[in-house]
Amino acid sequence: MTAATAPARGPGTAAHAARRAFRALALPAVLIGVWWAVSSASGSYLVPPPDVIAAAFAELWFSERFFADALPSIARLLGGYALALALGIGAGLALGSAPRLRALTEPVLEFLRAVPPPVLVPLLILLAGVGNGMKVLVIVSGCVWPILLNTIEGVRAVDPVLADTCRAFGVRGTRRLRTLVLRSASPQIMAGARQALSIAIILMVISEMFASSSGLGFTVVQFQRSFAVPEMWAGIVLLGLIGVVLSLLFRRVERRVLAWHTGLRAATRGE
Amino acid sequence: MPEPALPPDTSQGSGPMPEPMLDVVGLHKTYPGDGRPVEAVRDLTFRLEHGEFVCVVGPSGCGKTTLLKCLAGLMAPTSGRVELAGRPVTGPPADLAVVFQEYGRSLFPWLTVRANVELPLIEKGTGKARRRELVEESLAAVGLSGSADAHPWQLSGGMQQRVAIARAVAYEPAVLLMDEPFAAVDAQTRGDLEDLVRDIWRRLDVTVLFVTHDIDEAVYLGQRVLVLSAAPTVLQEEVRVDLPEERDQLDTRKDPRFAELRAWAYAEIQRAKADVHRSGAGPRE
Numbered sequence: 001m002t003a004a005t006a007p008a009r010g011p012g013t014a015a016h017a018a019r020r021a022f023r024a025l026a027l028p029a030v031l032i033g034v035w036w037a038v039s040s041a042s043g044s045y046l047v048p049p050p051d052v053i054a055a056a057f058a059e060l061w062f063s064e065r066f067f068a069d070a071l072p073s074i075a076r077l078l079g080g081y082a083l084a085l086a087l088g089i090g091a092g093l094a095l096g097s098a099p100r101l102r103a104l105t106e107p108v109l110e111f112l113r114a115v116p117p118p119v120l121v122p123l124l125i126l127l128a129g130v131g132n133g134m135k136v137l138v139i140v141s142g143c144v145w146p147i148l149l150n151t152i153e154g155v156r157a158v159d160p161v162l163a164d165t166c167r168a169f170g171v172r173g174t175r176r177l178r179t180l181v182l183r184s185a186s187p188q189i190m191a192g193a194r195q196a197l198s199i200a201i202i203l204m205v206i207s208e209m210f211a212s213s214s215g216l217g218f219t220v221v222q223f224q225r226s227f228a229v230p231e232m233w234a235g236i237v238l239l240g241l242i243g244v245v246l247s248l249l250f251r252r253v254e255r256r257v258l259a260w261h262t263g264l265r266a267a268t269r270g271e
Numbered sequence: 272m273p274e275p276a277l278p279p280d281t282s283q284g285s286g287p288m289p290e291p292m293l294d295v296v297g298l299h300k301t302y303p304g305d306g307r308p309v310e311a312v313r314d315l316t317f318r319l320e321h322g323e324f325v326c327v328v329g330p331s332g333c334g335k336t337t338l339l340k341c342l343a344g345l346m347a348p349t350s351g352r353v354e355l356a357g358r359p360v361t362g363p364p365a366d367l368a369v370v371f372q373e374y375g376r377s378l379f380p381w382l383t384v385r386a387n388v389e390l391p392l393i394e395k396g397t398g399k400a401r402r403r404e405l406v407e408e409s410l411a412a413v414g415l416s417g418s419a420d421a422h423p424w425q426l427s428g429g430m431q432q433r434v435a436i437a438r439a440v441a442y443e444p445a446v447l448l449m450d451e452p453f454a455a456v457d458a459q460t461r462g463d464l465e466d467l468v469r470d471i472w473r474r475l476d477v478t479v480l481f482v483t484h485d486i487d488e489a490v491y492l493g494q495r496v497l498v499l500s501a502a503p504t505v506l507q508e509e510v511r512v513d514l515p516e517e518r519d520q521l522d523t524r525k526d527p528r529f530a531e532l533r534a535w536a537y538a539e540i541q542r543a544k545a546d547v548h549r550s551g552a553g554p555r556e
Binding site for chain 2: 159161162164165167168169170171172175179180183184186260261263264267268
């Protein structure tokens with residue numbers, strides 16, 4: 001009755017941890033090896049071997065360049081993402097609990113969602129200039145939709161029995177919002193937030209490829225134009241690493257927030 | 272066929288009647304529907320005295336849940352009125368608690384058992400120390416002290432329904448409404464839970480209205496059983512259960528009087544169904 005749930009896969013022993021590390025790193029190691037073999041065999045200037053890229057990476061990012069280009073990019077990414085979360089969840093709660101308002105806004109929302117955010121960049125440059133504001137806006141304009149639409153779905157799907165329970169016991173207002181609506185919509189909200197995170201990374205790069213003089217997207221393009229190929233690769237690798245770290249962080253948060261959901265699903269399946 | 276043991280309330284003699292705990296007068300509910308209104312409850316009038324334990328039975332689909340929702344203030348009746356301790360019920364009253372049938376859906380899966388029981392008390396503004404006391408006491412009363420930190424989905428169905436009962440008890444209601452609370456638990460657990468509810472009712476100063484589709488359960492638990500007709504619902508019959516106060520799953524159920532009452536209620540429900548078939552029933556006019 002109790003074992004069916006999460007702790008089954010506890011912290012584990014050292015051997016267990018080693019095995020997990022091996023499983024996680026084996027394929028990347030193989031791929032790097034293949035890369036190495038291919039690139040040194042071909043001797044192509046455009047595909048430098050991993051050690052050259054690694055050297056360029058160290059030189060490039062273990063310097064003040066990291067603070068000048070990478071950190072501001074990451075800050076804009078997180079800022080835009082946070083803004084999109086606040087906006088998407090806030091508006092989603094409002095629209096999800098007001099059926100009329102939702103029916104009214106749904107076609108417009110679907111249209112706005114269908115507009116590919118990169119085409120907004122020229123427009124946003126006109127409206128907001130080429131500074132940080134524009135870049136954050138680009139990220140928000142792409143991220144907000146999956147969060148918003150998923151939140152609306154989640155709020156609509158609140159269990160009527162649970163809603164009646166709240167009413168019967170006089171649970172209302174912000175406490176109702178926090179303990180009932182937000183929590184029961186949290187699986188959908190998290191699904192939307194996960195989609196939004198990968199969109200945010202893409203848009204961070206794209207927003208920096210236009211009319212920009214700093215940032216990761218700008219750096220990669222600049223190196224490409226000046227044929228600094230290993231440095232260009234080093235930029236791509238850093239972007240990949242940022243993506244991996246963010247998704248690991250996201251998974252940690254998700255595991256915490258949705259522990260009940262995972263357990264509930266496991267318990268339902270077990271019966 | 273045994274006669275109903277007692278006529279309804281009217282026989283309770285003269286003199287000033289004490290104010291009823293729950294007073295239902297001419298309750299009527301029609302659901303608008305899409306151009307085809309459905310009359311769920313036609314006309315219900317009954318009352319519960321302070322501290323009574325009354326069971327409501329009826330054929331399936333007889334508007335029991337509609338009735339309960341109107342009593343709990345979760346739904347406004349089309350006409351008629353409900354009064355709780357003399358005050359009209361317009362929304363969920365503060366001194367009324369509900370135990371729903373679907374225990375799996377009435378507990379918050381993201382909260383622990385303790386937090387589930389405590390939540391309504393926080394909203395009520397109960398102080399922290401008193402809250403803890405109430406939670407401990409009510410969990411102890413349903414035999415779940417050891418599971419306070421578990422989540423509902425880690426418990427069996429019967430235990431989950433105990434949590435829901437503990438939550439209702441901790442709320443310290445004057446009236447406890449129970450909507451087929453044991454319909455979804457297995458038979459043995461059910462017997463235990465029935466005794467638990469009787470026990471809680473006798474220990475606490477609470478009025479219980481217990482809705483069920485199970486005739487045995489109604490007769491075993493109640494001091495009075497109301498038999499509803501099929502929808503559109505009216506009060507078909509009513510009987511006082513003159514079994515000893517001390518009830519026991521074995522002895523009470525062996526009691527010839529239990530069998531009589533049970534048979535009587537069964538016949539009434541059969542009659543309720545037959546009436547519907549004869550009149551063609553249906554939510555017309």
